[in-house]
Structures are given as C-alpha cells and as structure tokens.
Amino acid sequence: MGLTLNHFLVLGALLFCIGLYGALAKRNAIAVLMGIEIMLNAVNVTMVGFSYFSKVKPYSTYLTGQIFAIFIITVAAAEAAVALAMIISIYRKRSTVDVGEINLMKW
Amino acid sequence: MAFYQASWLILLSPLFSFAVIIFGTRMWDLASRPRVAATTTHEEEHGSEGEDHGEHGEGDDEDPKVPRLTTGARISGYVGILIVALACIYSWLLLLNTAGVISIAPALPSGGITVLSYDWLNQGTASYVVSFRIDNLAIAMMVVVTTISLLVQVYSQGYMENSAGYARFFSYLSLFTFSMLVIVFAQNFLVIFVGWELVGLSSYLLIGFWINKQAQPDQDRPAPATAAIQAFITNRVGDVGFIIGIMILFSTTGTFDFLTLSSKTDPHGVVHAFAGNTTLLTVAMILIFCGAIGKSAQLPLTVWLPTAMEGPTPVSALIHAATMVAAGVYMVARTYPLFSAAPVALGVVGWVGGITALYAALTALTQTDFKRVLAFSTISQLGYMFVGLGVAAGTDIGSGAGMFHLFTHAFFKALLFLGAGSVIHSLHHATHEETQDMRKMGGLAKYMPITAITWLVATLTISGFPFFSGFYSKDNIIALAFDQGNYGLYIITLGTAGLTAFYMLRAYILAFGGKGGGFGGLWGGTYRGVGEPHEAPLTITIPLIVLAIASIIAGYWTGFFSYVQPGAPALNIGEVLSNPLTWIGVLVAFIGLGWAYVLYTRFDLATIHDVVENNAVLRFLYQLTLRKFYIDDLYALFIRYVVFGISHIEAAFDTYVVDGIVNGVAGAVTGLGRGVRRVETGKVQSYMIGFFGGIAVLAIVVFALVIFVK
Numbered sequence: 001m002g003l004t005l006n007h008f009l010v011l012g013a014l015l016f017c018i019g020l021y022g023a024l025a026k027r028n029a030i031a032v033l034m035g036i037e038i039m040l041n042a043v044n045v046t047m048v049g050f051s052y053f054s055k056v057k058p059y060s061t062y063l064t065g066q067i068f069a070i071f072i073i074t075v076a077a078a079e080a081a082v083a084l085a086m087i088i089s090i091y092r093k094r095s096t097v098d099v100g101e102i103n104l105m106k107w
Numbered sequence: 108m109a110f111y112q113a114s115w116l117i118l119l120s121p122l123f124s125f126a127v128i129i130f131g132t133r134m135w136d137l138a139s140r141p142r143v144a145a146t147t148t149h150e151e152e153h154g155s156e157g158e159d160h161g162e163h164g165e166g167d168d169e170d171p172k173v174p175r176l177t178t179g180a181r182i183s184g185y186v187g188i189l190i191v192a193l194a195c196i197y198s199w200l201l202l203l204n205t206a207g208v209i210s211i212a213p214a215l216p217s218g219g220i221t222v223l224s225y226d227w228l229n230q231g232t233a234s235y236v237v238s239f240r241i242d243n244l245a246i247a248m249m250v251v252v253t254t255i256s257l258l259v260q261v262y263s264q265g266y267m268e269n270s271a272g273y274a275r276f277f278s279y280l281s282l283f284t285f286s287m288l289v290i291v292f293a294q295n296f297l298v299i300f301v302g303w304e305l306v307g308l309s310s311y312l313l314i315g316f317w318i319n320k321q322a323q324p325d326q327d328r329p330a331p332a333t334a335a336i337q338a339f340i341t342n343r344v345g346d347v348g349f350i351i352g353i354m355i356l357f358s359t360t361g362t363f364d365f366l367t368l369s370s371k372t373d374p375h376g377v378v379h380a381f382a383g384n385t386t387l388l389t390v391a392m393i394l395i396f397c398g399a400i401g402k403s404a405q406l407p408l409t410v411w412l413p414t415a416m417e418g419p420t421p422v423s424a425l426i427h428a429a430t431m432v433a434a435g436v437y438m439v440a441r442t443y444p445l446f447s448a449a450p451v452a453l454g455v456v457g458w459v460g461g462i463t464a465l466y467a468a469l470t471a472l473t474q475t476d477f478k479r480v481l482a483f484s485t486i487s488q489l490g491y492m493f494v495g496l497g498v499a500a501g502t503d504i505g506s507g508a509g510m511f512h513l514f515t516h517a518f519f520k521a522l523l524f525l526g527a528g529s530v531i532h533s534l535h536h537a538t539h540e541e542t543q544d545m546r547k548m549g550g551l552a553k554y555m556p557i558t559a560i561t562w563l564v565a566t567l568t569i570s571g572f573p574f575f576s577g578f579y580s581k582d583n584i585i586a587l588a589f590d591q592g593n594y595g596l597y598i599i600t601l602g603t604a605g606l607t608a609f610y611m612l613r614a615y616i617l618a619f620g621g622k623g624g625g626f627g628g629l630w631g632g633t634y635r636g637v638g639e640p641h642e643a644p645l646t647i648t649i650p651l652i653v654l655a656i657a658s659i660i661a662g663y664w665t666g667f668f669s670y671v672q673p674g675a676p677a678l679n680i681g682e683v684l685s686n687p688l689t690w691i692g693v694l695v696a697f698i699g700l701g702w703a704y705v706l707y708t709r710f711d712l713a714t715i716h717d718v719v720e721n722n723a724v725l726r727f728l729y730q731l732t733l734r735k736f737y738i739d740d741l742y743a744l745f746i747r748y749v750v751f752g753i754s755h756i757e758a759a760f761d762t763y764v765v766d767g768i769v770n771g772v773a774g775a776v777t778g779l780g781r782g783v784r785r786v787e788t789g790k791v792q793s794y795m796i797g798f799f800g801g802i803a804v805l806a807i808v809v810f811a812l813v814i815f816v817k
Contacts, residue, residue: 020799032791095129099790101218102790103788103789107787107789
C-alpha cells in the first residue's frame with residue numbers, strides 16, 4: 001500500500017499539534033516562533049496532500065494547493081525575519097525573551 | 108373709505124419708531140458716547156453696554172450727575188414723539204369724523220371695517236387669520252392710547268433726562284404703544300392674545316427699566332427687576348385662564364372672530380353654538396375674564412400693580428394707570444355680546460370689580476408711598492369700570508358706562524401720576540435721593556404751583572366733585588347699579604366713592620398742603636423734607652396742564668354712550684343734576700373730602716399717628732390696611748409652602764428617579780468594564796489560548812452538528 005491522503009492529513013495534524021503546543025507552552029520567544037513555523041508547515045503538508053490527491057477537477061488540474069504552500073513558505077520567511085528582529089529589539093531593551101514577562105499591553 | 112382703511116398706519120407707526128430707535132439712533136447714541144479706556148473692539152462693546160445700563164453710583168440709574176444727553180439720545184426721543192404725534196393727530200381725526208364733528212369722509216359702517224388682514228395658516232376647516240379692524244369702540248380707545256402716549260413721551264423728555272438708557276426708554280415706550288394698539292385693533296381672540304402678551308412684555312421691560320436699582324427694604328420697596336418679574340408672572344397666571352377660555356370658545360364655535368362670535372344668527376356665533384349648554388359658555392367667559400383680572404390687577408391678582416410702581420413714573424402713568432391695565436376693561440367691552448350671552452359671568456365681572464374697588468380703596472387709606480396710593484386708586488377705579496360693565500346686562504347702555512369711566516379715568520389718572528412724577532423729580536433734585544414717602548413732603552404747593560393746581564383738579568375729578576369728568580362717569584356707574592336693582596354693588600360703590608375722596612385729598616394735603624398753609628391748609632404748609640424744591644421744567648408742566656383741561660372737559664362728551672354702543676341713550680346732564688341719587692353720591696364724596704380736610708389740615712401727622720398707636724382697635728385696622736389685608740403675606744405663605752413644596756417633590760423625583768436611571772446605566776457599564784478588562788493580560792500566549800480555544804470549540808460544534816444533526 002502506497003501513500004494515501006490520510007497519511008498527509010495525520011502528519012499535518014500531528015505537526016500542527018506539536019507546533020501549537022510549542023507556541024502555547026514555551027516561555028522562550030524564539031521557541032514560540034519555532035512553534036508557529038511548525039504550524040505553518042503543518043498546513044503546507046495538508047495543502048500539498050489535498051492538492052495531489054484531489055479528485056475535484058479544477059483543483060487537481062491547476063495545482064492551487066501547492067502554489068499556496070509556496071506562498072506560505074515565502075510569507076513565513078518574511079514573518080520569521082520580522083519576528084526575530086522584534087525579539088532582538090525586546091531583548092536589548094528588557095534583557096529577556098521570556099514571553100511571560102513581556103506584558104506591556106496589560107490593562 | 109381710504110381714510111379709514113389707512114388707519115393701519117397708526118397701528119404700525121410705533122413699531123416703526125421702535126425699529127428706528129433700536130437699530131438707528133440708539134446705535135448712534137451708543138457709538139457717540141465718550142469712552143474712558145477703550146482700546147479693543149471687545150472692550151468698546153463692553154464699555155458702551157455698561158454705559159447704557161448706567162454705572163453711576165451705588166445701584167441708582169437716575170442721577171443728576173449723569174453726563175448730558177448725546178445727540179443720538181435726543182434724536183431718539185424726538186423720533187418717538189414725532190411719530191406718535193402723527194398717529195395721535197390721525198386718530199383724533201378719525202374720532203372727530205366718526206363722532207360727526209367734522210366730515211372729511213363718509214360715516215363708518217356700523218360694524219367697522221377691516222384695515223389689515225393676513226391669512227396666517229389654514230388647517231383643515233379651521234383658519235387662523237391675523238386681522239385688524241376699527242370701529243367706534245376701537246377709535247375711542249385708540250385716541251386714549253395715542254394721546255396719553257404722546258403726552259407721556261413729551262413729559263419723559265424732562266423726566267428722564269438724568270437717567271441712564273434714555274434712548275432705550277423711548278424705544279420701549281414705542282414698543283408698548285404698538286403692543287397696546289394691537290389690542291385695540293384686534294379683530295379676533297388670536298390677535299388680542301398676541302397683543303395681550305406683547306403689552307405684558309413691554310410692561311416687564313419698562314417696570315424693570317432701572318435694572319441697577321437695589322431693593323429698599325426699610326421702605327418696603329423691592330428692586331425694579333424683582334417687581335418686573337412679579338408683574339410678568341402674576342399676569343401669566345391670569346393668561347392661563349384667558350387662553351383656556353379662548354380654546355373652549357374656539358373648539359365649540361370654530362372661530363376666533365369677535366363679530367362672528369357675537370352674531371345672534373350665525374351658526375358659529377356663541378348663541379347658536381352654545382345653545383343648551385350655557386354652563387360651558389359661562390365657564391369659558393369667566394376664564395376669559397381671568398385674563399382681564401390679571402391685566403387689570405383685580406382681586407385676587409392685585410399684588411403686582413403696587414410693586415410695578417418701581418418703574419419710572421411716566422411708565423406708571425402710561426401703562427399702569429391709563430392704558431394697559433384698562434386693556435382688561437376694553438377686552439370685556441369688546442366681547443360684551445359674548446358676556447351678555449352668559450349673564451352669570453357678567454355678574455362675576457361686576458362683583459369682582461365691586462369687591463376689588465372696595466378692597467383697594469381701603470388699602471389706599473393708609474399708604475404713605477405717593478405712587479402706591481395712586482396704584483391702589485387705579486385698582487379701585489378699574490373695579491368701578493368692571494362694575495359698570497357687570498351691572499349693565501340687558502340695558503341699552505351696554506359697555507358704555509364702563510368705557511366712559513375708562514375714557515375719563517385715563518386722563519385724570521395719567522395726570523395724577525405725572526403730577527406725582529413731577530414732585531418726585533423735583534424732590535430728587537432738591538434732596539439728591541429718591542423720595543416717594545409723603546411723610547417727607549408737605550407744603551409743596553408754594554414751591555410747585557402748577558403741579559399743585561393740576562393735581563388738585565385731578566383729585567377733585569377722581570373724587571366725583573360736581574362738574575368734573577369723574578363726577579359724570581363714576582356717578583353713572585353708581586346710578587346704573589341702583590337702577591339695575593343691584594343694591595349690594597350700589598352700597599359698595601357708593602361707600603368706595605367716599606373712601607376715594609378721603610384718600611385722594613389726604614394724599615394731596617400730605618404732599619402739597621398741611622397745617623398752617625393758605626386756603627385753610629390746602630395751599631402750602633410746612634415742608635418736612637430737606638433742600639429747596641423747584642417747579643418742574645416746561646416739558647413736564649405742559650402735559651400736566653393739557654391733561655388737567657382734558658380731565659375737566661372729557662365728561663362733557665355726552666354722546667359717548669351712543670358712540671361706542673349704538674342705540675344707547677346720550678348722557679343727559681340736566682337729568683343727572685336733577686336726580687336725587689346723584690346728590691347722595693356727591694354728599695358721600697363731600698363727607699370723604701371734608702373728613703380728610705379736617706384731619707390733615709388741622710392736625711399734625713405725629714398727632715394722628717399717636718392717636719392711632721394708642722388705640723388698640725385703630726391700630727389693628729391701621730395695620731390691616733397698611734399690610735394690604737395680608738394678601739401679599741398670604742401669597743408668600745402659599746408660595747413658600749405649596750409651590751416650593753411641590754418643587755421639592757419634583758426636585759427629589761429628578762434627583763432620585765431621573766438622575767438615578769441615567770447614573771445607574773452609566774455605573775453598570777463602568778462596573779462591567781472594570782471586571783472585563785482583566786482579560787487583557789498583555790501576555791501573547793493567553794491571547795493565543797483564547798484564539799485556538801475558540802477555534803477548538805467551534806470545531807467541536809461543527810463536528811457535532813455534522814454528525815448528529817445531519
């Protein structure tokens with residue numbers, strides 16, 4: 001038995017859960033950022049899977065899901081750059097990257 | 108016909124002079140005043156406004172030290188006088204023509220003609236027309252208004268020259284003349300009500316003319332501003348009744364027009380519309396009479412007229428003696444057919460008038476303020492007019508008797524007030540303070556002979572001394588009460604005539620005569636004040652002389668009754684003189700005059716005062732009349748406990764219920780926000796939990812719906 005859609009979906013779901021756990025539970029801002037990247041890639045895996053296995057005519061023909069994945073990779077790269085720049089800036093000001101202590105927007 | 112048609116010029120000319128003074132000459136007056144330190148526009152404005160309202164001395168707007176009048180101010184006065192003089196000449200021509208003395212135009216149709224009419228609005232079947240009409244009654248009243256207005260304006264030139272706001276004063280006088288003429292020309296209840304409120308406004312403005320003047324509690328004198336508010340509010344009380352009465356009439360008949368309402372055949376006339384329901388008509392007419400009660404200061408709304416004397420004296424003469432307060436009488440005369448249809452209401456008119464006449468005469472006996480005596484005398488004489496209207500039900504004379512007394516009274520009461528003003532004016536120059544207390548006068552006849560002689564003429568006229576005009580007009584009312592079998596009102600009016608003679612001669616002797624004067628105390632005597640009074644200038648004395656002549660001859664217009672009331676008999680002087688009732692009236696008047704003469708020329712004021720103070724009964728009666736039978740105090744108690752009580756309840760309702768709801772809503776929102784803002788932790792992960800938790804919940808809901816609902 002070869003690869004089926006279900007394999008892609010399970011892998012995507014697992015990756016997404018790992019990423020979500022990382023984003024919610026880690027105190028380190030960089031780890032949170034990594035969690036977010038994992039979630040994005042989980043979505044990419046799901047997209048590509050749907051694109052490849054889709055039986056609905058136009059979507060399978062035009063590779064929409066795969067193009068979406070490439071877009072997400074691009075945006076994620078930019079997002080990572082911005083987020084890292086912010087983290088560095090915060091670290092310079094407050095000497096910490098602990099998201100539990102970064103609560104300037106508190107009521 | 109054009110001669111009558113153009114009489115709307117009389118109506119509108121005072122309004123024109125008001126506009127010219129307010130927008131033209133008064134601006135010039137203010138602009139041409141010398142300024143003290145005015146650099147910026149703002150300060151200029153402020154400075155001139157302050158100047159106008161008078162910054163001279165401690166709260167006194169009338170001061171001999173006020174700078175000379177500017178040209179603008181003088182011109183303002185001349186504009187007012189010139190225009191009202193033209194209106195006066197025109198109305199005299201109308202009067203002489205309609206009375207048949209001269210003939211420059213054909214006779215006026217018996218119902219009069221409409222001179223100006225404007226469809227204000229039409230709503231369904233009801234139409235509201237602003238229209239003005241003249242007939243004989245209106246012309247007679249018009250002559251009174253314009254003549255007295257002219258004389259008072261001439262007089263004011265002398266009287267007001269030291270007062271701040273000279274131009275403003277003349278503009279207000281013009282506004283008043285216009286307002287009064289609106290009442291005179293009114294063709295329907297709508298217009299008369301507008302005029303009614305306009306005279307209320309001008310009366311308010313003129314009573315409170317000296318806005319900086321303070322109250323003088325030691326003399327029981329309120330501040331003019333307070334007096335103005337009192338007059339305005341008291342009149343509103345009567346006007347509530349007036350407007351409700353008008354509404355009852357309108358909702359039943361569907362018209363405001365006097366002629367239509369009076370018609371006996373028209374389906375909109377009161378006779379038809381109220382057929383079988385005369386009780387409602389009686390109620391409506393009594394409510395309409397409430398308006399007259401307020402405006403003419405009858406019981407129980409007498410309180411405002413004595414305090415209205417705080418206004419300048421020319422104003423008291425014009426508004427609070429001759430014209431505005433007589434508007435109530437004029438209104439009842441104008442709607443006389445309506446009152447005739449409700450005899451009970453007419454009875455109320457007569458009795459209110461009679462009781463007020465007696466009350467005011469009793470109160471006037473002990474007043475020491477020169478103008479207050481005259482104020483109560485005015486109230487009393489207005490009471491006479493209402494008696495004259497009230498007892499004439501079903502006679503040919505109709506409203507004639509009341510209107511005749513209005514006509515003669517206008518002249519002699521204006522004369523009394525202007526004479527009093529002349530005294531106050533000269534004492535103001537002599538003593539440098541405002542003196543209205545008769546106990547500080549006395550013996551003034553030798554200082555001011557013209558004022559004294561004209562005042563004596565007016566005193567004798569109002570007392571009903573034979574062959575003066577008051578003799579004919581007042582005696583007519585008293586005789587009418589007797590002829591109509593109304594003996595109660597006959598006794599009251601007869602007694603009041605005696606009281607009137609007493610208090611008027613008392614006032615004359617206290618001011619102008621006294622013990623030791625010439626003519627047995629009538630001419631001169633001891634002057635109890637300070638300084639050296641002088642006779643007033645010509646601008647003051649000329650109106651006095653003119654009015655004195657008018658006071659004597661006005662009674663000899665024997666055709667007055669048939670003039671205002673077609674079909675009424677003419678005044679027959681020979682019959683009056685041969686009627687024993689007349690001589691009873693004269694006897695009563697002579698008793699009053701004689702008693703006052705003996706009391707005040709043979710004894711000092713101090714002696715009289717001691718006798719009264721040492722006798723318990725006399726002291727009680729003295730206090731009773733001096734305090735106006737405690738009516739003012741009753742009002743004070745009523746307002747303090749009833750009106751203020753209701754106000755407190757309403758204030759509590761506002762504080763606790765209205766404000767409670769508003770503040771409660773605001774408080775609830777604030778509290779909610781205080782709790783909910785805890786969600787805003789500032790930690791990015793707690794937001795993420797909310798975000799993904801929400802999605803999870805949504806996912807479960809969607810999943811459940813897909814599985815179970817299908």
